[in-house]
Amino acid sequence: MVVIAVVLMALIIDVPAMAKFVGFKNGWSVKKGLDLQGGTHLVYQTDLSKVKPGSETDSVNGVVTVIRRRIDSLGVSEPMIQKTRDNSRVIVELPGINDVNQAIKLIGETAQLEFREGIKGKSLDATDGTTVTSQNYDDWKDLGLTGAHFKSATVQIDQSSSSLINQPQVAIEFDGEGAKMFAEATQNNLKKPLAIFLDKKLISAPTVQDVITDGKAVINGNFTLQEAKNLSIQLNAGALPVPIALVSQNNIGATIGQEAVSKSVVAGLLGLLMVLLFMIISYRLPGLISAVALVMYTIVTLAIFIFIPVTLTLSGIAGFLISIGMAIDANILIFERMKEEIREGRSVMAAIDAGFDRAWSSIRDSNISTLITCVILYYFGSGLIRGFAITLGIGVVVSLFSALTITHILLRLIANTSLANKFGLWGARSR
Amino acid sequence: MNILGTRKIWFIFSAILLMAGIFAISVFGYRTGIDFAGGTILELQIKDAKVKNLDSRQAIIDAYKDKTGMDIAVQTTEAGRYFVRSNQISNGQKNAVVDYLKQKFNQVDELRFESVDPTIGADVVRKAILALIVAVIGILLYLAYAFRKVPKELGSFRFGTAAALATVHDILILLGLYAIIGKFWGAEVDGMFITALLTVVGFSTHDTIVTFDRIRENLRRRPGDNLEAVVNDSIVETIIRSISTSVTLLFVLIAMFFFGGATLKFFTLALIIGVCFGVYSSIFIASPLLLWGIKKR
Numbered sequence: 105m106v107v108i109a110v111v112l113m114a115l116i117i118d119v120p121a122m123a124k125f126v127g128f129k130n131g132w133s134v135k136k137g138l139d140l141q142g143g144t145h146l147v148y149q150t151d152l153s154k155v156k157p158g159s160e161t162d163s164v165n166g167v168v169t170v171i172r173r174r175i176d177s178l179g180v181s182e183p184m185i186q187k188t189r190d191n192s193r194v195i196v197e198l199p200g201i202n203d204v205n206q207a208i209k210l211i212g213e214t215a216q217l218e219f220r221e222g223i224k225g226k227s228l229d230a231t232d233g234t235t236v237t238s239q240n241y242d243d244w245k246d247l248g249l250t251g252a253h254f255k256s257a258t259v260q261i262d263q264s265s266s267s268l269i270n271q272p273q274v275a276i277e278f279d280g281e282g283a284k285m286f287a288e289a290t291q292n293n294l295k296k297p298l299a300i301f302l303d304k305k306l307i308s309a310p311t312v313q314d315v316i317t318d319g320k321a322v323i324n325g326n327f328t329l330q331e332a333k334n335l336s337i338q339l340n341a342g343a344l345p346v347p348i349a350l351v352s353q354n355n356i357g358a359t360i361g362q363e364a365v366s367k368s369v370v371a372g373l374l375g376l377l378m379v380l381l382f383m384i385i386s387y388r389l390p391g392l393i394s395a396v397a398l399v400m401y402t403i404v405t406l407a408i409f410i411f412i413p414v415t416l417t418l419s420g421i422a423g424f425l426i427s428i429g430m431a432i433d434a435n436i437l438i439f440e441r442m443k444e445e446i447r448e449g450r451s452v453m454a455a456i457d458a459g460f461d462r463a464w465s466s467i468r469d470s471n472i473s474t475l476i477t478c479v480i481l482y483y484f485g486s487g488l489i490r491g492f493a494i495t496l497g498i499g500v501v502v503s504l505f506s507a508l509t510i511t512h513i514l515l516r517l518i519a520n521t522s523l524a525n526k527f528g529l530w531g532a533r534s535r
Numbered sequence: 536m537n538i539l540g541t542r543k544i545w546f547i548f549s550a551i552l553l554m555a556g557i558f559a560i561s562v563f564g565y566r567t568g569i570d571f572a573g574g575t576i577l578e579l580q581i582k583d584a585k586v587k588n589l590d591s592r593q594a595i596i597d598a599y600k601d602k603t604g605m606d607i608a609v610q611t612t613e614a615g616r617y618f619v620r621s622n623q624i625s626n627g628q629k630n631a632v633v634d635y636l637k638q639k640f641n642q643v644d645e646l647r648f649e650s651v652d653p654t655i656g657a658d659v660v661r662k663a664i665l666a667l668i669v670a671v672i673g674i675l676l677y678l679a680y681a682f683r684k685v686p687k688e689l690g691s692f693r694f695g696t697a698a699a700l701a702t703v704h705d706i707l708i709l710l711g712l713y714a715i716i717g718k719f720w721g722a723e724v725d726g727m728f729i730t731a732l733l734t735v736v737g738f739s740t741h742d743t744i745v746t747f748d749r750i751r752e753n754l755r756r757r758p759g760d761n762l763e764a765v766v767n768d769s770i771v772e773t774i775i776r777s778i779s780t781s782v783t784l785l786f787v788l789i790a791m792f793f794f795g796g797a798t799l800k801f802f803t804l805a806l807i808i809g810v811c812f813g814v815y816s817s818i819f820i821a822s823p824l825l826l827w828g829i830k831k832r
Contacts, residue, residue, distance in 0.1 A: 355648040484665060496734070
């Protein structure tokens with residue numbers, strides 16, 4: 105009864121139509137990995153050379169937070185952003201994203217915006233200091249007026265008469281302290297240029313016309329609309345605490361993933377079918393029972409993947425399919441043992457119990473070796489390998505359970521009927 | 536059936552295979568996947584009824600030459616699909632290549648772009664080797680533990696060592712054959728191959744344990760009996776289940792190999808080879824090794 109209940113529950117989880125029938129609105133589905141639904145996997149190397157020793161973790165956590173905020177603006181569902189334990193890398197996964205190039209532009213730039221003051225004779229001409237003579241970052245004086253003091257940034261279209269086309273620009277608003285600093289800076293540099301740098305590159309150096317006290321400024325840098333949007337997203341999300349560089353990238357189109365899924369389903373069903381036939385032909389009645397148990401195993405395992413949830417990748421599917429081939433092995437060990445017991449003159453019922461009892465040590469020992477492998481693969485492996493280790497590992501554990509409970513119960517049920525005396529059905533002819 | 540009596544044949548057979556494998560490895564070496572060596576894979580689909588396959592291949596070669604300065608080879612995976620593996624190129628360079636092609640053809644789709652920096656590869660290789668070593672040691676320890684209660688003339692360490700040696704034997708044969716497959720069919724050593732190796736470690740031990748478990752049981756049942764006879768009987772008694780458990784696995788693997796798509800083909804092939812030799816070694820190699828150097832009684 106319990107077994108039937110478990111399998112029924114599993115079916116409800118597996119098949120959306122059944123879930124709806126029972127009354128759940130949407131039903132469940134397997135969480136598909138990047139390689140199956142399409143998307144991009146990006147690995148960034150962090151440059152920690154200028155970070156104070158000891159604060160690496162904080163800095164890289166900051167990077168993760170900033171990237172997350174930037175990505176939120178893209179509307180990607182369930183993005184994954186995490187850093188490696190040694191802080192050397194940040195991994196970003198964006199499932200189902202359309203424009204990978206925009207995402208890469210958005211994520212990778214430090215986006216440190218700075219206002220800097222001119223220095224006479226260095227960045228400005230030596231006589232009255234109103235003409236810009238250097239675009240070099242180091243020739244300008246630090247005012248401490250950076251992205252840390254921004255409250256918000258928005259895209260505007262410049263509609264002033266001076267521009268022929270409607271030029272996109274980014275309007276920023278400083279926070280309280282920033283507004284004070286900005287007012288001071290405009291006061292000190294009245295009628296002189298004030299430089300705006302983005303990642304140490306000069307965007308523009310407008311001449312200050314008035315003292316600005318309301319903390320509002322406009323950056324006009326010949327942006328395209330997309331560039332202006334990106335900059336405003338980046339400014340709102342904050343600058344990256346440390347620079348990062350894209351070292352590895354994996355874009356998968358949605359087509360490839362769908363093909364992989366449908367091919368795997370075909371391969372899986374075919375493999376399952378062959379295993380079922382093999383079992384029925386070689387082991388007769390017990391084989392049929394193990395075939396039923398194997399189908400139940402497949403249903404239950406799939407439900408477990410959905411329930412945990414396990415993100416299914418292509419290698420994960422491989423692990424699951426292989427576990428189908430392995431799941432049956434406990435049954436084979438038990439049935440071979442049963443045949444021996446029947447040959448030695450036991451009744452079918454006694455042979456069933458003895459078969460389970462005596463085969464147990466080899467089943468346990470042999471499956472543990474596979475589990476050890478799975479644990480090691482999981483521990484050392486990257487995403488692809490982990491997917492395989494998880495599904496194979498879960499498969500092995502569930503298969504032990506199904507062999508020891510489902511098959512055992514079903515066999516005992518049938519051994520109580522008159523079928524028990526037809527030895528041919530049990531694969532033991534010599535009697 | 537006297538399997539132990541024929542062990543010389545199998546030892547020689549294995550020795551030949553192993554030597555051929557070592558020869559293949561040292562002469563052919565391996566191709567490394569981009570996750571190990573770094574590099575770029577770009578898979579494109581060009582749908583343009585008017586364009587011939589040859590023209591689009593040439594266009595891709597030209598695009599790479601023009602935009603990255605690299606000479607590359609194009610593989611055709613399916614009709615209208617092209618696969619290029621090259622040294623690492625940046626996202627920007629890739630976009631330039633795709634744009635170049637888009638100007639020439641109606642519909643150019645970027646199916647897959649994978650780019651890995653060589654520094655990451657070094658890291659992956661280090662971890663993979665570590666994982667292999669840990670797996671073999673872990674299983675050896677586990678075997679010694681699982682077979683701790685065995686009769687004295689065959690200590691538990693002997694069981695562990697014999698099973699581990701049989702497993703190493705399988706791994707070496709797989710490594711050798713894979714070098715040959717790599718040479719002639721282009722299989723690459725990558726993360727998935729290492730996964731296959733480790734999985735074979737698990738499977739091969741799995742098979743050996745079934746036989747060893749029976750030997751352990753029979754030794755207890757028939758104390759004082761001829762050791763060689765006990766071991767041989769145990770092999771014969773378990774040979775069918777050894778083969779059956781692997782056959783079911785092979786069914787699934789073969790289905791995956793033929794119908795499961797290109798990405799995991801070599802992974803599946805490596806597993807098929809590993810499983811086959813796993814059965815072979817558990818029957819013909821592991822048990823004879825168990826008796827190695829023991830006087831007949």
